[in-house]
Amino acid sequence: KAGVTQTPRYLIKTRGQQVTLSCSPISGHRSVSWYQQTPGQGLQFLFEYFSETQRNKGNFPGRFSGRQFSNSRSEMNVSTLELGDSALYLCASSLPTGNTGELFFGEGSRLTVL
């Protein structure tokens, strides 16, 4: 079974630009979550989607948004990039709640904002 796939793996942007990151979950997984990982803050929850609906949202500004498609693939977008948005963005997929609760993580998309 293929794992969670994230693209692109690395990208460099400048302040003020916007970025879109993509995540393909494990086949059959309908829940997709996004996390921001930085050395100072660790792993911070961004949002979670299930059946194309956002079910949970973390404490990030409105510049961070996401969506999920009917095939469960998900994208997240960050607009008006700031230097502090430089981070590893991790996507995770899981079976619906009520199962083991295990999240399966991708390798991440490393964003550098200059």
Next chain:
Amino acid sequence: AQRVTQPEKLLSVFKGAPVELKCNYSYSGSPELFWYVQYSRQRLQLLLRHISRESIKGFTADLNKGETSFHLKKPFAQEEDSAMYYCALRARGNEKLTFGTGTRLTIIP
């Protein structure tokens, strides 16, 4: 609000010695607790969860509701245990995980 605290950023232990990685949590409801591990150049992955009460790679963790702790333990450390360990909490029925800041464990040969 949910909060997970891992007081040690770095922990070094000699091979064969016991290991204990500390995790304390704050949550008013009934939580589910997990330990995730990230080995060098690998993805973040689940190590164990409290509801399973299982031992994985020799590691165990017991949920202590009185002390709101979920410490990870192993009686004899192995070199392959060197990794980054994250304690995580979720509310029942919710996919959102709240992670601690992680502990980097180094096993000294």
